Amino acid sequence: TVRSASRASWGPLLEAGAEISEYQPTMFHCKVFTVDGLLVSVGSTNFDNRSFRLNDEANLNIYDAAFAARETAVFEADLKRSRRVTHQAWLDRPLREKALEHLASLLSWQL
Structure with a gap:
């Protein structure tokens, strides 16, 4: 999904000091x-x-x-109404999410 492909690239942004918040309860x-x-x-x-x-x-x-x-x-x-994503939370996300993000990132050039 677009959201998963996006999340795959958040690490360097968060490490550089970017602030990312996800609107709740949906995209x-x-x-x-x-x-x-x-x-x-x-x-x-x-x-x-x-x-x-x-x-x-x-x-x-x-x-x-x-x-x-x-x-x-x-x-x-x-x-x-948003949830702030910290660099540590991004690093600690479940392995299942990391795998889905990696797969989605392979299609990011089309998303």
Whole structure:
């Protein structure tokens, strides 16, 4: 699955200090980001080569501080329903999960 393939690559990110939180109780597939409290980008684009070079993707970019503030509030509310993944928790995940992640990562170029 996409989620398993993604998890397989989290180690270096977590080790470098990235913060990863998983929305509970299920996957949250939206792509939204804010920049400097002014720009909001919402759309279907993943940040990978497949989306940038092959897939037909679209994002809407909104330059509006009030809209960015509302989206930031939504994000912070969603973060409260998320589970933080630490580097140690990622290392300690069950062998079954590690095996599934490895298998899924073999298909990551297609996901």
